[in-house]
Amino acid sequence: MKQRLFFILWVILISLPPSKLLAISPYETVGIEITCTINRFLLSGITSIRSIERTRLRGKEVILWRGKVDKPVRILGFIVSLLKTYKGAIVYDSYIDIETHLPVEYLEYRIDPGGGKKIIEHILYNRENHSIKSLINGTVLNDVPCDIQDVISILIRFLNRANTDRIVVGKTMRGNTVVDMEIDEIIVEVTDVKSTPDGVIYTFTSRKLPNVGKYPTVLKTQLLDDGEKKLPISGVGIVRIPIIGRINIEGTLTTSGI
Secondary structure, three states, X not given: OHHHHHHHHOHHHXXXXXXXXXXXXXXXXXXXXXXXXXXXOXXXXXXXXXXXXEEEEOOEEEEEEEEEEOOOEHHHHHHHHHOOOOOOEEEEEEEEEOOOOOEEEEEEEEEOOOOOEEEEEEEEEEOOOOEEEEOOOOOEEEOOOOOOEOHHHHHHHHHHHHOOOOOOOOOEEEEEEEEOOEEEEEEEEEEEEEEEOXXXXXXXXXXXXXXXXXXXXXXXXXXXXXXXXXXXXXXXXXXXXXXXXXEEEEEEEEEEOO
């Protein structure tokens, strides 16, 4: 559930393929940070992902990428409480192989207001056996897709693809991710391309995402191509909850270290 909420709060999820090469690779560079700030009327919150360090893990050279959801307040906090998914800051660590661009290990933990740390999920990927294992409850999933990733690594993959692939309106892209030890497919489509004085803006709309709880979700993200690189600038997550109705969570996106 907490991983599914991350898709809503951090709306960069669907930043997918445009056309030129990013100046530096997010799979090899430490210090890149992308932050989503939600501050629209009654909605408020901050989420981010950041490349922490380059290290070795399980015989692989990896980059540690860390995602964090800071405590949302006001009506956003009410929504999260309603979904029963939030108790303190949630942190997501993904160790991504710099050669294959696939994660080798994933950790999810909660940091409570007193500074305590509780591990919620710990996943090991076995690429040779096409399986993944949760060290928390012992669950093993076999015959998983060869490109299976966690919620952090798939976001980095999308950002990288946004700067390496050619794109046109109508193009779709698919990816497989593990959320709460369930395999989910993500499908996004390029729905708009327009020129502005600042550069070309690409709009991406999700066609298939994991639900948040049992509630369907739609995400839209805009990337700005300034002629050198394409980076996310804004996004909106839409959740439809019975009785409450449609909830829009909008935010601005900023990037540093690139």
